[in-house]
Amino acid sequence: MSFVSSLQCKECGARYPAELRTVCDHDFGPLEVAYDYERMKGKVTRASIEAGPRSLWRYRDLLPIEGEPRTGLRSGFTPLIKADRLAAHLGVHELYIKDDSANYPTLSYKDRVVSVAVSKAVELGFDTVGCASTGNLAHAVAAHAAMAGLRAFVMIPHDLEEGKMVAMGVFGPQVVRIAGNYDDVNRLCSQIADKYHWAIVNVNLRPYYTEGAKTHGFEIAEQLGWRLPRHTVLPVAGGTILPKVYKAYRELITLGLVEDNEPRMHAAQAAGCNPVVQAIEQGQSDFKPQKPNTIAKSIAIGNPADGPYVIEAVRSSGGYGASASDEEILEAVKLLARTEGIFTEPAGGTTLAAAIKLIEAGRIPRDESVCVCITGNGLKTAQVMQGRVEALPTIPARLAQFDELIESLPGFAPAGAATA
Amino acid sequence: MMAQTVTVRIPAALRPQVGDHESIQVGGGTVGAVLGAVCSQYPDFGKRLYKSEGQLNRFINVYLNDEDIRFLDNLDTPVKAGDELSIVPAIAGG
Numbered sequence: 001m002s003f004v005s006s007l008q009c010k011e012c013g014a015r016y017p018a019e020l021r022t023v024c025d026h027d028f029g030p031l032e033v034a035y036d037y038e039r040m041k042g043k044v045t046r047a048s049i050e051a052g053p054r055s056l057w058r059y060r061d062l063l064p065i066e067g068e069p070r071t072g073l074r075s076g077f078t079p080l081i082k083a084d085r086l087a088a089h090l091g092v093h094e095l096y097i098k099d100d101s102a103n104y105p106t107l108s109y110k111d112r113v114v115s116v117a118v119s120k121a122v123e124l125g126f127d128t129v130g131c132a133s134t135g136n137l138a139h140a141v142a143a144h145a146a147m148a149g150l151r152a153f154v155m156i157p158h159d160l161e162e163g164k165m166v167a168m169g170v171f172g173p174q175v176v177r178i179a180g181n182y183d184d185v186n187r188l189c190s191q192i193a194d195k196y197h198w199a200i201v202n203v204n205l206r207p208y209y210t211e212g213a214k215t216h217g218f219e220i221a222e223q224l225g226w227r228l229p230r231h232t233v234l235p236v237a238g239g240t241i242l243p244k245v246y247k248a249y250r251e252l253i254t255l256g257l258v259e260d261n262e263p264r265m266h267a268a269q270a271a272g273c274n275p276v277v278q279a280i281e282q283g284q285s286d287f288k289p290q291k292p293n294t295i296a297k298s299i300a301i302g303n304p305a306d307g308p309y310v311i312e313a314v315r316s317s318g319g320y321g322a323s324a325s326d327e328e329i330l331e332a333v334k335l336l337a338r339t340e341g342i343f344t345e346p347a348g349g350t351t352l353a354a355a356i357k358l359i360e361a362g363r364i365p366r367d368e369s370v371c372v373c374i375t376g377n378g379l380k381t382a383q384v385m386q387g388r389v390e391a392l393p394t395i396p397a398r399l400a401q402f403d404e405l406i407e408s409l410p411g412f413a414p415a416g417a418a419t420a
Numbered sequence: 421m422m423a424q425t426v427t428v429r430i431p432a433a434l435r436p437q438v439g440d441h442e443s444i445q446v447g448g449g450t451v452g453a454v455l456g457a458v459c460s461q462y463p464d465f466g467k468r469l470y471k472s473e474g475q476l477n478r479f480i481n482v483y484l485n486d487e488d489i490r491f492l493d494n495l496d497t498p499v500k501a502g503d504e505l506s507i508v509p510a511i512a513g514g
Contacts, residue, residue, distance in 0.1 A: 023433055028479040028509045190508045194432035203511045289490050305510035
Protein backbone atom coordinates (compact mmCIF):
# COMPACT_ATOMS: atom_id res chain seq x y z
CA MET A 1 0.00 0.00 0.00
CA SER A 2 1.62 3.24 -1.12
CA PHE A 3 0.92 6.90 -0.34
CA VAL A 4 0.17 7.66 -4.00
CA SER A 5 -3.10 9.53 -4.47
CA SER A 6 -3.29 10.09 -8.24
CA LEU A 7 -1.57 11.09 -11.45
CA GLN A 8 -1.99 14.80 -12.05
CA CYS A 9 -1.45 16.81 -15.23
CA LYS A 10 1.30 19.36 -14.71
CA GLU A 11 -0.37 21.73 -17.15
CA CYS A 12 -4.10 21.72 -16.33
CA GLY A 13 -4.19 19.88 -13.00
CA ALA A 14 -6.57 17.13 -14.22
CA ARG A 15 -6.36 14.06 -11.98
CA TYR A 16 -6.33 10.43 -13.07
CA PRO A 17 -6.09 7.12 -11.20
CA ALA A 18 -2.47 5.99 -10.80
CA GLU A 19 -2.41 3.44 -13.59
CA LEU A 20 -0.86 3.20 -17.07
CA ARG A 21 -1.23 6.60 -18.72
CA THR A 22 1.29 8.46 -20.84
CA VAL A 23 -0.01 12.04 -21.03
CA CYS A 24 -3.04 14.11 -20.08
CA ASP A 25 -6.09 13.53 -22.31
CA HIS A 26 -6.93 17.21 -22.39
CA ASP A 27 -3.71 18.92 -23.43
CA PHE A 28 -0.94 16.29 -23.75
CA GLY A 29 0.66 17.67 -20.57
CA PRO A 30 3.02 15.37 -18.65
CA LEU A 31 1.63 13.60 -15.60
CA GLU A 32 3.09 13.88 -12.14
CA VAL A 33 2.59 11.40 -9.32
CA ALA A 34 0.73 13.07 -6.43
CA TYR A 35 0.97 11.76 -2.86
CA ASP A 36 -1.07 12.07 0.30
CA TYR A 37 1.46 13.96 2.45
CA GLU A 38 -1.04 14.37 5.31
CA ARG A 39 -1.26 10.61 5.66
CA MET A 40 2.56 10.38 5.60
CA LYS A 41 3.02 12.69 8.57
CA GLY A 42 4.25 10.82 11.62
CA LYS A 43 4.74 7.68 9.50
CA VAL A 44 7.47 8.82 7.11
CA THR A 45 10.16 10.13 9.46
CA ARG A 46 13.93 10.43 9.57
CA ALA A 47 13.96 7.27 11.71
CA SER A 48 11.71 5.28 9.37
CA ILE A 49 13.93 6.19 6.43
CA GLU A 50 17.18 5.49 8.30
CA ALA A 51 15.87 2.04 9.22
CA GLY A 52 15.48 1.20 5.50
CA PRO A 53 17.90 -0.60 3.18
CA ARG A 54 21.11 1.11 2.03
CA SER A 55 19.64 1.69 -1.42
CA LEU A 56 17.24 4.11 -3.07
CA TRP A 57 14.41 1.92 -1.75
CA ARG A 58 14.88 3.45 1.70
CA TYR A 59 12.70 6.26 0.24
CA ARG A 60 10.07 3.81 -0.97
CA ASP A 61 7.23 5.60 0.87
CA LEU A 62 7.91 8.56 -1.44
CA LEU A 63 8.00 6.40 -4.59
CA PRO A 64 5.06 5.17 -6.71
CA ILE A 65 5.23 1.39 -6.44
CA GLU A 66 2.57 -0.72 -4.77
CA GLY A 67 4.30 -4.09 -4.33
CA GLU A 68 7.87 -5.12 -3.59
CA PRO A 69 10.76 -3.55 -5.54
CA ARG A 70 11.85 -5.85 -8.39
CA THR A 71 15.24 -4.34 -9.22
CA GLY A 72 17.64 -1.77 -7.87
CA LEU A 73 18.01 -3.46 -4.51
CA ARG A 74 21.59 -2.15 -4.46
CA SER A 75 21.07 0.98 -6.58
CA GLY A 76 21.34 4.46 -5.18
CA PHE A 77 22.76 5.55 -1.84
CA THR A 78 25.81 6.71 -3.73
CA PRO A 79 28.58 8.70 -2.01
CA LEU A 80 28.15 12.34 -1.07
CA ILE A 81 31.68 13.66 -0.88
CA LYS A 82 32.85 16.76 0.94
CA ALA A 83 35.14 17.99 -1.82
CA ASP A 84 37.67 19.98 0.20
CA ARG A 85 40.52 19.87 -2.33
CA LEU A 86 38.26 21.05 -5.13
CA ALA A 87 36.69 23.64 -2.80
CA ALA A 88 40.14 25.05 -1.99
CA HIS A 89 41.00 25.16 -5.68
CA LEU A 90 37.80 27.08 -6.48
CA GLY A 91 37.93 29.26 -3.39
CA VAL A 92 34.57 28.19 -1.98
CA HIS A 93 33.72 27.41 1.59
CA GLU A 94 31.57 24.28 1.51
CA LEU A 95 31.42 22.10 -1.60
CA TYR A 96 29.91 18.64 -2.03
CA ILE A 97 29.92 16.19 -4.91
CA LYS A 98 26.95 13.82 -5.17
CA ASP A 99 28.61 10.99 -7.03
CA ASP A 100 26.29 8.90 -9.19
CA SER A 101 29.26 7.85 -11.30
CA ALA A 102 29.44 5.15 -8.59
CA ASN A 103 25.80 4.10 -8.94
CA TYR A 104 25.10 0.37 -9.08
CA PRO A 105 25.12 -1.48 -11.39
CA THR A 106 25.50 0.77 -14.47
CA LEU A 107 27.42 3.76 -13.10
CA SER A 108 24.97 6.57 -13.80
CA TYR A 109 21.97 8.29 -12.24
CA LYS A 110 19.76 6.26 -14.59
CA ASP A 111 19.92 3.26 -12.24
CA ARG A 112 17.53 5.26 -10.05
CA VAL A 113 14.78 6.00 -12.58
CA VAL A 114 15.04 2.54 -14.11
CA SER A 115 14.77 0.78 -10.73
CA VAL A 116 11.39 2.41 -10.27
CA ALA A 117 10.28 2.00 -13.91
CA VAL A 118 11.18 -1.69 -14.15
CA SER A 119 9.55 -2.46 -10.79
CA LYS A 120 6.45 -0.68 -12.06
CA ALA A 121 6.60 -2.50 -15.42
CA VAL A 122 6.51 -5.86 -13.58
CA GLU A 123 3.65 -4.61 -11.42
CA LEU A 124 1.68 -3.62 -14.53
CA GLY A 125 2.28 -7.01 -16.16
CA PHE A 126 4.65 -6.07 -18.99
CA ASP A 127 7.17 -8.59 -20.33
CA THR A 128 9.16 -6.13 -22.46
CA VAL A 129 10.75 -2.84 -21.45
CA GLY A 130 12.31 -0.32 -23.78
CA CYS A 131 13.62 3.21 -24.03
CA ALA A 132 15.02 5.92 -26.24
CA SER A 133 18.43 6.79 -24.92
CA THR A 134 21.65 8.73 -25.30
CA GLY A 135 23.40 5.71 -23.75
CA ASN A 136 23.15 5.72 -19.98
CA LEU A 137 19.43 5.04 -19.91
CA ALA A 138 19.79 2.16 -22.39
CA HIS A 139 22.61 0.76 -20.30
CA ALA A 140 20.45 0.84 -17.17
CA VAL A 141 17.34 -0.55 -18.90
CA ALA A 142 19.36 -3.45 -20.35
CA ALA A 143 20.88 -4.35 -16.96
CA HIS A 144 17.74 -3.98 -14.86
CA ALA A 145 15.66 -5.90 -17.44
CA ALA A 146 18.18 -8.73 -17.19
CA MET A 147 17.87 -8.67 -13.37
CA ALA A 148 14.08 -8.76 -13.52
CA GLY A 149 13.94 -11.34 -16.33
CA LEU A 150 12.27 -9.03 -18.85
CA ARG A 151 13.05 -8.50 -22.53
CA ALA A 152 14.67 -5.20 -23.36
CA PHE A 153 14.40 -3.19 -26.56
CA VAL A 154 16.53 -0.05 -26.62
CA MET A 155 16.84 2.64 -29.26
CA ILE A 156 19.87 4.92 -29.49
CA PRO A 157 21.35 7.46 -31.91
CA HIS A 158 23.73 5.69 -34.32
CA ASP A 159 26.83 7.66 -33.27
CA LEU A 160 27.11 6.88 -29.56
CA GLU A 161 30.48 6.25 -27.94
CA GLU A 162 31.75 2.72 -28.67
CA GLY A 163 32.21 1.95 -24.95
CA LYS A 164 28.59 2.66 -24.21
CA MET A 165 27.33 0.44 -27.02
CA VAL A 166 29.38 -2.55 -25.87
CA ALA A 167 28.43 -1.93 -22.25
CA MET A 168 24.72 -2.14 -23.04
CA GLY A 169 25.02 -4.98 -25.56
CA VAL A 170 26.58 -7.32 -23.03
CA PHE A 171 23.27 -7.60 -21.13
CA GLY A 172 21.58 -9.00 -24.24
CA PRO A 173 18.94 -6.39 -25.11
CA GLN A 174 17.79 -5.80 -28.66
CA VAL A 175 19.67 -2.60 -29.50
CA VAL A 176 18.52 -0.57 -32.51
CA ARG A 177 20.68 2.27 -33.79
CA ILE A 178 18.67 5.04 -35.38
CA ALA A 179 20.19 7.15 -38.14
CA GLY A 180 19.50 10.48 -36.47
CA ASN A 181 19.99 12.39 -33.24
CA TYR A 182 18.35 11.71 -29.87
CA ASP A 183 15.34 13.83 -30.70
CA ASP A 184 14.71 11.70 -33.80
CA VAL A 185 15.04 8.55 -31.67
CA ASN A 186 12.59 9.94 -29.12
CA ARG A 187 10.00 10.79 -31.75
CA LEU A 188 10.16 7.27 -33.18
CA CYS A 189 9.95 5.82 -29.68
CA SER A 190 6.79 7.73 -28.96
CA GLN A 191 5.20 6.23 -32.08
CA ILE A 192 6.45 2.75 -31.15
CA ALA A 193 4.87 3.07 -27.70
CA ASP A 194 1.55 3.79 -29.43
CA LYS A 195 1.78 0.66 -31.51
CA TYR A 196 3.45 -2.04 -29.43
CA HIS A 197 2.41 -3.10 -25.95
CA TRP A 198 5.77 -2.49 -24.32
CA ALA A 199 6.76 -0.55 -21.26
CA ILE A 200 8.83 2.24 -22.78
CA VAL A 201 10.26 3.66 -19.59
CA ASN A 202 10.57 7.25 -20.77
CA VAL A 203 7.27 7.27 -22.67
CA ASN A 204 4.34 5.33 -21.19
CA LEU A 205 6.03 4.77 -17.80
CA ARG A 206 7.30 8.33 -17.65
CA PRO A 207 5.23 9.47 -14.63
CA TYR A 208 6.68 6.60 -12.57
CA TYR A 209 10.15 6.56 -14.10
CA THR A 210 10.81 10.23 -13.38
CA GLU A 211 9.92 9.82 -9.69
CA GLY A 212 13.05 7.69 -9.26
CA ALA A 213 15.13 10.81 -9.88
CA LYS A 214 13.92 12.26 -6.57
CA THR A 215 16.07 9.75 -4.69
CA HIS A 216 19.18 11.66 -5.82
CA GLY A 217 17.85 14.64 -3.86
CA PHE A 218 16.64 12.66 -0.84
CA GLU A 219 20.12 11.21 -0.47
CA ILE A 220 21.83 14.59 -0.65
CA ALA A 221 19.63 15.82 2.20
CA GLU A 222 20.01 12.73 4.38
CA GLN A 223 23.75 12.42 3.79
CA LEU A 224 24.21 16.08 4.72
CA GLY A 225 22.70 15.22 8.10
CA TRP A 226 19.11 16.10 7.14
CA ARG A 227 19.75 19.51 5.71
CA LEU A 228 19.74 20.96 2.22
CA PRO A 229 22.62 22.55 0.37
CA ARG A 230 21.90 26.20 -0.36
CA HIS A 231 22.83 25.64 -4.03
CA THR A 232 22.46 22.52 -6.18
CA VAL A 233 23.92 22.35 -9.69
CA LEU A 234 22.45 19.72 -12.00
CA PRO A 235 22.90 18.85 -15.68
CA VAL A 236 19.93 19.32 -18.00
CA ALA A 237 19.27 16.91 -20.86
CA GLY A 238 15.59 15.92 -21.18
CA GLY A 239 14.98 17.92 -18.03
CA THR A 240 13.94 15.16 -15.65
CA ILE A 241 16.40 15.31 -12.78
CA LEU A 242 16.49 19.00 -11.85
CA PRO A 243 12.76 19.49 -11.21
CA LYS A 244 12.64 16.11 -9.47
CA VAL A 245 15.48 16.89 -7.09
CA TYR A 246 13.66 20.14 -6.35
CA LYS A 247 10.46 18.17 -5.75
CA ALA A 248 12.41 15.88 -3.38
CA TYR A 249 13.68 18.86 -1.41
CA ARG A 250 10.18 20.32 -1.14
CA GLU A 251 8.72 16.98 -0.08
CA LEU A 252 11.24 16.75 2.75
CA ILE A 253 10.37 20.32 3.76
CA THR A 254 6.62 19.52 3.64
CA LEU A 255 7.15 16.48 5.85
CA GLY A 256 9.23 18.51 8.29
CA LEU A 257 12.31 16.33 7.76
CA VAL A 258 14.58 19.24 6.79
CA GLU A 259 14.54 22.96 7.43
CA ASP A 260 13.54 25.17 4.52
CA ASN A 261 16.70 27.09 3.62
CA GLU A 262 15.22 28.18 0.27
CA PRO A 263 17.42 25.89 -1.79
CA ARG A 264 18.44 27.26 -5.18
CA MET A 265 18.54 25.07 -8.26
CA HIS A 266 21.04 25.79 -11.05
CA ALA A 267 21.02 24.30 -14.56
CA ALA A 268 24.12 23.18 -16.49
CA GLN A 269 24.23 22.55 -20.24
CA ALA A 270 26.85 22.21 -22.94
CA ALA A 271 27.23 25.33 -25.10
CA GLY A 272 26.59 23.10 -28.14
CA CYS A 273 23.16 22.16 -26.79
CA ASN A 274 21.80 24.73 -24.35
CA PRO A 275 18.15 25.49 -25.14
CA VAL A 276 17.19 25.63 -21.46
CA VAL A 277 20.10 27.75 -20.25
CA GLN A 278 19.51 30.11 -23.15
CA ALA A 279 15.86 30.52 -22.14
CA ILE A 280 16.91 31.19 -18.53
CA GLU A 281 19.47 33.76 -19.63
CA GLN A 282 16.96 35.46 -21.93
CA GLY A 283 14.14 35.44 -19.38
CA GLN A 284 11.89 33.20 -21.53
CA SER A 285 9.44 30.72 -20.00
CA ASP A 286 9.82 28.27 -22.88
CA PHE A 287 12.88 27.20 -24.85
CA LYS A 288 13.64 27.08 -28.56
CA PRO A 289 14.75 23.61 -29.72
CA GLN A 290 18.31 23.22 -31.04
CA LYS A 291 20.28 20.74 -33.14
CA PRO A 292 22.86 19.44 -30.66
CA ASN A 293 26.57 19.65 -31.39
CA THR A 294 28.63 18.77 -28.32
CA ILE A 295 31.06 16.23 -26.97
CA ALA A 296 28.67 15.72 -24.02
CA LYS A 297 26.52 13.24 -25.90
CA SER A 298 24.65 11.91 -22.89
CA ILE A 299 23.03 15.34 -22.43
CA ALA A 300 22.72 16.25 -26.12
CA ILE A 301 18.96 16.69 -26.21
CA GLY A 302 17.90 19.69 -28.27
CA ASN A 303 14.17 19.35 -27.60
CA PRO A 304 13.94 18.60 -23.86
CA ALA A 305 10.40 17.51 -22.98
CA ASP A 306 10.66 18.73 -19.39
CA GLY A 307 12.59 21.88 -20.31
CA PRO A 308 9.75 24.24 -19.25
CA TYR A 309 9.75 22.69 -15.78
CA VAL A 310 13.50 23.11 -15.44
CA ILE A 311 13.11 26.79 -16.29
CA GLU A 312 10.27 27.08 -13.76
CA ALA A 313 12.20 25.34 -10.95
CA VAL A 314 15.35 27.36 -11.58
CA ARG A 315 13.48 30.64 -11.70
CA SER A 316 11.15 30.07 -8.75
CA SER A 317 14.04 28.86 -6.56
CA GLY A 318 16.21 31.87 -7.38
CA GLY A 319 18.82 29.82 -9.22
CA TYR A 320 20.39 30.41 -12.62
CA GLY A 321 22.08 28.52 -15.46
CA ALA A 322 25.39 28.33 -17.28
CA SER A 323 26.72 26.52 -20.32
CA ALA A 324 30.23 25.26 -21.03
CA SER A 325 32.20 24.76 -24.23
CA ASP A 326 33.62 21.33 -25.10
CA GLU A 327 37.06 22.56 -24.07
CA GLU A 328 35.80 23.76 -20.67
CA ILE A 329 33.92 20.47 -20.20
CA LEU A 330 37.01 18.32 -20.74
CA GLU A 331 39.15 20.56 -18.51
CA ALA A 332 36.54 20.20 -15.76
CA VAL A 333 36.59 16.41 -16.15
CA LYS A 334 40.33 16.55 -15.52
CA LEU A 335 40.00 18.96 -12.61
CA LEU A 336 37.49 16.73 -10.81
CA ALA A 337 39.71 13.70 -11.38
CA ARG A 338 42.83 15.46 -10.13
CA THR A 339 41.33 17.07 -7.06
CA GLU A 340 38.83 14.46 -5.91
CA GLY A 341 39.74 11.20 -7.66
CA ILE A 342 36.42 11.01 -9.53
CA PHE A 343 36.37 10.27 -13.25
CA THR A 344 33.13 11.53 -14.76
CA GLU A 345 31.83 11.59 -18.32
CA PRO A 346 31.52 14.87 -20.26
CA ALA A 347 28.05 15.47 -18.75
CA GLY A 348 29.70 15.64 -15.31
CA GLY A 349 32.39 17.92 -16.70
CA THR A 350 29.60 20.15 -17.98
CA THR A 351 28.02 20.35 -14.54
CA LEU A 352 31.28 21.21 -12.81
CA ALA A 353 32.29 23.70 -15.52
CA ALA A 354 28.90 25.41 -15.20
CA ALA A 355 29.19 25.46 -11.39
CA ILE A 356 32.58 27.18 -11.71
CA LYS A 357 31.06 29.83 -13.98
CA LEU A 358 28.17 30.41 -11.57
CA ILE A 359 30.65 30.81 -8.70
CA GLU A 360 32.80 33.20 -10.70
CA ALA A 361 29.74 35.22 -11.71
CA GLY A 362 28.66 35.51 -8.07
CA ARG A 363 25.44 33.57 -8.68
CA ILE A 364 26.73 31.07 -6.15
CA PRO A 365 28.35 33.08 -3.33
CA ARG A 366 31.63 31.56 -2.15
CA ASP A 367 30.50 31.38 1.47
CA GLU A 368 27.32 29.38 0.81
CA SER A 369 27.07 25.57 0.59
CA VAL A 370 26.91 24.05 -2.89
CA CYS A 371 26.36 20.53 -4.17
CA VAL A 372 27.53 19.62 -7.68
CA CYS A 373 25.67 16.57 -8.99
CA ILE A 374 27.75 14.12 -11.01
CA THR A 375 25.47 11.81 -12.97
CA GLY A 376 27.72 9.57 -15.08
CA ASN A 377 31.03 7.72 -15.20
CA GLY A 378 34.05 8.64 -17.34
CA LEU A 379 35.12 5.06 -18.00
CA LYS A 380 32.19 4.66 -20.40
CA THR A 381 33.42 7.53 -22.57
CA ALA A 382 37.16 7.24 -21.85
CA GLN A 383 38.13 7.92 -25.47
CA VAL A 384 37.05 11.56 -25.25
CA MET A 385 40.07 12.15 -22.98
CA GLN A 386 42.48 10.77 -25.58
CA GLY A 387 45.30 13.25 -26.08
CA ARG A 388 44.36 15.12 -22.88
CA VAL A 389 46.36 13.02 -20.44
CA GLU A 390 50.16 12.97 -20.17
CA ALA A 391 52.16 10.76 -22.55
CA LEU A 392 52.77 7.22 -21.29
CA PRO A 393 56.52 6.54 -21.71
CA THR A 394 57.77 3.01 -22.40
CA ILE A 395 61.26 2.04 -21.16
CA PRO A 396 63.29 -1.19 -20.91
CA ALA A 397 62.99 -3.02 -17.54
CA ARG A 398 66.29 -1.55 -16.28
CA LEU A 399 66.82 0.69 -13.25
CA ALA A 400 69.33 2.89 -15.13
CA GLN A 401 66.69 3.75 -17.70
CA PHE A 402 64.17 4.40 -14.96
CA ASP A 403 66.61 6.80 -13.22
CA GLU A 404 67.11 8.55 -16.54
CA LEU A 405 63.38 8.92 -17.00
CA ILE A 406 62.92 10.27 -13.47
CA GLU A 407 65.60 12.90 -14.11
CA SER A 408 63.56 14.10 -17.09
CA LEU A 409 60.25 14.35 -15.22
CA PRO A 410 59.62 17.66 -13.48
CA GLY A 411 58.84 17.29 -9.79
CA PHE A 412 59.90 13.67 -9.44
CA ALA A 413 63.72 13.70 -9.13
CA PRO A 414 64.51 13.46 -5.39
CA ALA A 415 66.87 16.23 -4.28
CA GLY A 416 70.39 14.86 -3.81
CA ALA A 417 69.32 11.29 -4.57
CA ALA A 418 72.16 8.86 -5.27
CA THR A 419 72.18 7.71 -8.86
CA ALA A 420 74.97 5.14 -8.38
CA MET B 421 -3.50 28.17 -54.30
CA MET B 422 -4.38 24.50 -54.80
CA ALA B 423 -4.94 22.60 -51.58
CA GLN B 424 -2.32 19.86 -51.29
CA THR B 425 -3.28 16.45 -49.93
CA VAL B 426 -1.19 15.60 -46.91
CA THR B 427 -1.20 12.60 -44.57
CA VAL B 428 -1.59 13.54 -40.90
CA ARG B 429 -0.44 10.87 -38.43
CA ILE B 430 -2.49 10.87 -35.24
CA PRO B 431 -0.98 9.66 -31.94
CA ALA B 432 -2.93 7.10 -29.90
CA ALA B 433 -3.90 9.69 -27.29
CA LEU B 434 -5.79 11.72 -29.90
CA ARG B 435 -7.34 8.92 -31.95
CA PRO B 436 -10.65 8.81 -30.02
CA GLN B 437 -11.21 12.40 -31.19
CA VAL B 438 -10.82 11.48 -34.87
CA GLY B 439 -12.93 8.33 -35.11
CA ASP B 440 -9.97 6.07 -34.16
CA HIS B 441 -8.06 6.75 -37.37
CA GLU B 442 -4.27 6.30 -37.26
CA SER B 443 -3.92 8.81 -40.06
CA ILE B 444 -6.09 11.21 -41.99
CA GLN B 445 -5.74 12.65 -45.50
CA VAL B 446 -6.53 16.34 -45.72
CA GLY B 447 -5.74 19.31 -47.90
CA GLY B 448 -4.15 22.67 -47.12
CA GLY B 449 -1.32 24.90 -48.22
CA THR B 450 0.50 25.19 -44.89
CA VAL B 451 0.94 23.15 -41.73
CA GLY B 452 -1.54 25.43 -39.99
CA ALA B 453 -4.10 25.08 -42.77
CA VAL B 454 -3.77 21.28 -42.75
CA LEU B 455 -4.26 21.10 -38.99
CA GLY B 456 -7.13 23.57 -39.32
CA ALA B 457 -8.79 21.27 -41.84
CA VAL B 458 -8.54 18.35 -39.39
CA CYS B 459 -9.94 20.54 -36.62
CA SER B 460 -12.97 21.65 -38.60
CA GLN B 461 -13.71 18.02 -39.40
CA TYR B 462 -13.16 16.94 -35.76
CA PRO B 463 -13.74 19.83 -33.32
CA ASP B 464 -12.78 17.77 -30.22
CA PHE B 465 -9.36 17.21 -31.75
CA GLY B 466 -8.82 20.95 -32.06
CA LYS B 467 -9.71 21.54 -28.42
CA ARG B 468 -6.86 19.29 -27.37
CA LEU B 469 -4.36 20.50 -29.93
CA TYR B 470 -4.49 24.24 -29.33
CA LYS B 471 -3.91 26.20 -26.16
CA SER B 472 -5.37 29.31 -27.74
CA GLU B 473 -6.01 30.60 -31.25
CA GLY B 474 -2.97 29.77 -33.36
CA GLN B 475 -0.93 28.46 -30.43
CA LEU B 476 -0.33 24.73 -30.07
CA ASN B 477 -0.21 23.20 -26.61
CA ARG B 478 3.42 23.27 -25.54
CA PHE B 479 3.73 19.51 -25.15
CA ILE B 480 2.64 18.81 -28.70
CA ASN B 481 5.38 18.51 -31.27
CA VAL B 482 4.54 18.61 -34.97
CA TYR B 483 6.90 17.18 -37.57
CA LEU B 484 6.70 17.81 -41.30
CA ASN B 485 8.19 14.61 -42.69
CA ASP B 486 11.25 14.32 -40.40
CA GLU B 487 11.65 17.91 -39.29
CA ASP B 488 10.19 19.63 -36.23
CA ILE B 489 8.15 22.57 -37.56
CA ARG B 490 9.86 24.86 -35.04
CA PHE B 491 13.00 24.50 -37.18
CA LEU B 492 10.92 25.48 -40.22
CA ASP B 493 8.29 28.21 -40.34
CA ASN B 494 6.06 26.78 -37.60
CA LEU B 495 2.38 26.75 -38.58
CA ASP B 496 3.18 28.87 -41.64
CA THR B 497 5.45 26.18 -43.13
CA PRO B 498 4.24 25.36 -46.67
CA VAL B 499 3.34 21.74 -47.45
CA LYS B 500 3.23 19.88 -50.73
CA ALA B 501 1.27 16.89 -51.98
CA GLY B 502 2.48 13.63 -50.43
CA ASP B 503 4.00 15.24 -47.32
CA GLU B 504 3.47 13.57 -43.98
CA LEU B 505 2.63 15.53 -40.87
CA SER B 506 3.16 13.74 -37.53
CA ILE B 507 1.72 14.90 -34.23
CA VAL B 508 3.82 13.54 -31.38
CA PRO B 509 3.63 14.23 -27.66
CA ALA B 510 6.89 15.53 -26.16
CA ILE B 511 8.50 12.85 -24.02
CA ALA B 512 11.22 12.66 -21.41
CA GLY B 513 14.41 10.66 -21.50
CA GLY B 514 18.17 10.69 -21.72
